[in-house]
Amino acid sequence: MASISTEMVTLNVADGTSMNAYVAVPEGTAKAPGMLVFQEIFGLNANIRDIAERFARLGYVAIAPELFHRTAPGFVGPYSDLQSCIPHMQAMTPDGNIADARASFDWLQKHPRVAPNATASIGFCMGGRASFLANSALPLSAAISFYGTAIAPGFLSRASQQNAPVLFFWGGLDARITREQTRAVVDAMTEAKKTFVNVEFSDADHGFFCDARANYKETAAKQAWELLVKFLATFVRA
Numbered sequence: 001m002a003s004i005s006t007e008m009v010t011l012n013v014a015d016g017t018s019m020n021a022y023v024a025v026p027e028g029t030a031k032a033p034g035m036l037v038f039q040e041i042f043g044l045n046a047n048i049r050d051i052a053e054r055f056a057r058l059g060y061v062a063i064a065p066e067l068f069h070r071t072a073p074g075f076v077g078p079y080s081d082l083q084s085c086i087p088h089m090q091a092m093t094p095d096g097n098i099a100d101a102r103a104s105f106d107w108l109q110k111h112p113r114v115a116p117n118a119t120a121s122i123g124f125c126m127g128g129r130a131s132f133l134a135n136s137a138l139p140l141s142a143a144i145s146f147y148g149t150a151i152a153p154g155f156l157s158r159a160s161q162q163n164a165p166v167l168f169f170w171g172g173l174d175a176r177i178t179r180e181q182t183r184a185v186v187d188a189m190t191e192a193k194k195t196f197v198n199v200e201f202s203d204a205d206h207g208f209f210c211d212a213r214a215n216y217k218e219t220a221a222k223q224a225w226e227l228l229v230k231f232l233a234t235f236v237r238a
Helices: 046-057 086-090 094-110 126-137 156-161 179-191 218-235
Strands: 004-012 018-026 032-038 061-065 114-124 142-146 166-171 196-201
Touching (some): 004 046, 018 046, 018 094, 032 046, 032 094, 046 114, 094 114, 094 126, 126 142, 126 156, 142 218, 196 218
Parallel strands (some): 032 061, 032 114, 114 142
Antiparallel strands (some): 004 018, 018 061
């Protein structure tokens, strides 16, 4: 297993706020691609940090920004208490998400290990939406969205602004995101003539990628990881 180093950094955001972010970097000196990792509603928790580390072991310089920094710096909510997390998600704005993504992207571009024109994004649940938004505003090489909530109907206009190919993952058993919503995303991307891959696991529920959640679906999570690694290898090169 590749050796990595990790640290917390503090970023200045364009709106005058400061934001902590978890960084994982592969050891070595060679140039590497960058990865933006956007959290679920439960905060910058152990699962999201672990995902950043997984990407570092793949050879990416990964950064996971704390998206609730405006309302609850350091907040981590338990998976058993969704309600305690909702007010922080509701306080977020599209402009704020993009500002956070840009601050994280700029940090990567200034990192001596990060190759130019080789940064991607990934996000889960509300982070899946954040990944979609980031790809509409930043010169990314690829974007991945796991069960991105509220892309439809609120952000379908952003489909025409997607700068890089997108890989969407959905759970067929997900009651939080309707089939009409996922179809609307696909239709918007198709109409905009954007490059994308759409994957639905029929027997998976919302949150299926997270092995700390009751909805974890091992077969779907493993297949999704294999697919996204190949997707990134196609579009992101250091």
